[in-house]
Amino acid sequence: MTDTAPDLDRLRGAAPPRNHDARTIAALTSNPGCARRGVMDAAGVDKDAVARELGFPAPFGQSQFAITRGNAFEAQVKADGCAELLTLLRDRLGLDVPEVAYDDLEVVAGNEGRELRHSRTRRLLGRALETGEGTLFDHPLLRLEIAGRPAYLEPDVIAFQLAGRLHVVEIKSFAVVDGQAEPEQVAAAARQSAVYVLALRRLVTELGHDPGRVSHEVFLVCPENFSNRPSATPLDVRPQLAVLERQLARLTRVDAILAELPADLTFEPGEALAESVRAVEARYAPECMAGCEMALFCRDEARACGETGALGRSVRDDLGGVDTIGTALGLADGSLTPSDDLAETAEQLRAAARLRAEALSGALSGALSGAA
Numbered sequence: 001m002t003d004t005a006p007d008l009d010r011l012r013g014a015a016p017p018r019n020h021d022a023r024t025i026a027a028l029t030s031n032p033g034c035a036r037r038g039v040m041d042a043a044g045v046d047k048d049a050v051a052r053e054l055g056f057p058a059p060f061g062q063s064q065f066a067i068t069r070g071n072a073f074e075a076q077v078k079a080d081g082c083a084e085l086l087t088l089l090r091d092r093l094g095l096d097v098p099e100v101a102y103d104d105l106e107v108v109a110g111n112e113g114r115e116l117r118h119s120r121t122r123r124l125l126g127r128a129l130e131t132g133e134g135t136l137f138d139h140p141l142l143r144l145e146i147a148g149r150p151a152y153l154e155p156d157v158i159a160f161q162l163a164g165r166l167h168v169v170e171i172k173s174f175a176v177v178d179g180q181a182e183p184e185q186v187a188a189a190a191r192q193s194a195v196y197v198l199a200l201r202r203l204v205t206e207l208g209h210d211p212g213r214v215s216h217e218v219f220l221v222c223p224e225n226f227s228n229r230p231s232a233t234p235l236d237v238r239p240q241l242a243v244l245e246r247q248l249a250r251l252t253r254v255d256a257i258l259a260e261l262p263a264d265l266t267f268e269p270g271e272a273l274a275e276s277v278r279a280v281e282a283r284y285a286p287e288c289m290a291g292c293e294m295a296l297f298c299r300d301e302a303r304a305c306g307e308t309g310a311l312g313r314s315v316r317d318d319l320g321g322v323d324t325i326g327t328a329l330g331l332a333d334g335s336l337t338p339s340d341d342l343a344e345t346a347e348q349l350r351a352a353a354r355l356r357a358e359a360l361s362g363a364l365s366g367a368l369s370g371a372a
């Protein structure tokens, strides 16, 4: 536990903490400057529940049908100690998988406590690296330092040991048709797998081994040609790993964010919830709509304040230092006098306004002469 833990527990209130998963970490690193998301995730706050309580339910989520289908496919691949998975790895990928042992790390002697599950994961993976014992480790509970604080990571994957190296096996329910899958879905799976590879590498390093013993090659298992027949594809996640490590290093430290917040702040449901959420600075951009449960609330807030970020991250970056659309318009038409640090931006805005006016008047006179 760290010193910030009591503050984070208070923020969450009576609700139990939610574990991170690869999707939440991939989304967190896609907006590293957002203190609101950083602190809510660090505290294990159920953002989906908070967004619903605020009247802005998350704009995405899998349908019940897709969830049921995905669960059924995963159960099929893992049935009988992962019999289908082993057939795939041996016959389709030609891997020389010797005698197999399967360990499910989801529950330890009826206990689902995170500490216990994590220490069992460490013990079994440590033994596998030392002695080569064990082949398939299902639901390992990993830990990864996020913004200066360790976060539990609940991977829905299997760690597969082959010839002294660990590979991540990720089971997804999207179809591979004629050897091709939706590029966006494959890219998302690669980003998520990279999170697991990184967390496994950190664990392997803590255990005193070479992190290179966790392979950058993961195995993606998907249904083939709209059937339930699984197919396996090796995926190199080195590019995603490089991006992930860079973005994790850019996250603002949670203790620095907490130091700026009111001492009694909490995200407990109730009348003060919206005010509490607004007390933590956000950095909304339209990209949030695809990855953060709070997106509709933050978009509403950003629009109400006229934030430049509501128009897109590139607009905010281009207007560096100009926080609102009103200020940008005022600088462009000269009704606002810029401070010294905004003089150059103001000059560019005035030039853009001039060009726009010239283009519009040119188009108008062209239309009038054409009509005459």
Ligand code: SF4
Pocket (backbone or CB within 6 Å): 031, 034, 035, 036, 037, 282, 283, 284, 285, 288, 292, 293, 294, 295, 296, 298
């Ligand atoms: S939706 Fe809001 S909380 Fe989530 S990342 Fe975007 S700005 Fe941050």
